[in-house]
Amino acid sequence: MAVCAQAQTSPLPLPPPVEKALAARASHVTEVTLGKNMLTFASKFMNGKNKDESATSRLIQGLDGIYVREYQFDKPGEYSMEETEQLRKYFETSEWSPLVREHARKSGETTDVMVKLVNGETHGMFILSAEPKELTIVLILGPIRMEDLGKLKGLGGLGALGDVEKNTGDKDKEKEKAKKGGTQ
């Protein structure tokens, strides 16, 4: 088992037994724990001339923490659905709203994106992506400016969060249309 990165020893605000159990079974673990102080410190070292890093600097300056755990397993079935359910349940509070929830029965892949909304603004994001041999947990706490995320072209998918929101938004609109069409 290899631990790639750990900036701070402060734990991920998730149930620790689950985290420990997953880490014990994984063949490769990537852990990144960055608190507010560390993020502020890191933002000073971002290259202002690089557009991506400049946007990253702005993005992380206001954040309270970034916690990332990536577990890679040698073979499928090394983590249980109960474990992912435990993680999911941790965020099933009134503060957090699900943005994406997908479960593919055939492949066993599940995807969850939850956002913490405070006065209509995103103040946190939780991503749980479970594949048979890989489990990714991302927790970002603090105000997330979507316009800054969109500027992160070099960091491919981060700009895609806007697309995720757009996709889910479009789906909602389609549902509403279908409802209206059905009642007419």
Next chain:
Amino acid sequence: MDDFEQELRRALERRLAPLSLKRKVMERRRWRRMQLHGHAALWQRLAASLLLVAVLGGAWKWRQAEEERRRGEAAREQVLTALRITSHALDEVNSRLAAHDRAGQE
């Protein structure tokens, strides 16, 4: 010869210098030289000490800055790693949603 002339003669009379005069003059000269050298040595020592303090202080400062830079670079790398993983996860979400949409349309 009046009193004045006598007094003048006495004043101008050749007299031998006391035996200790040369030694006293030489001693005084040596003492003054030592004083001068002593001051110069003191200043030199002070300047050397100041220079040493400045060099040591500078080295310590440089080491501190270097350490801070190294920690900053490490933190920056951590942030970029975290965002890369987040980015990858979001990419996956997007592609799954797109696949789901395609399947729904078919």
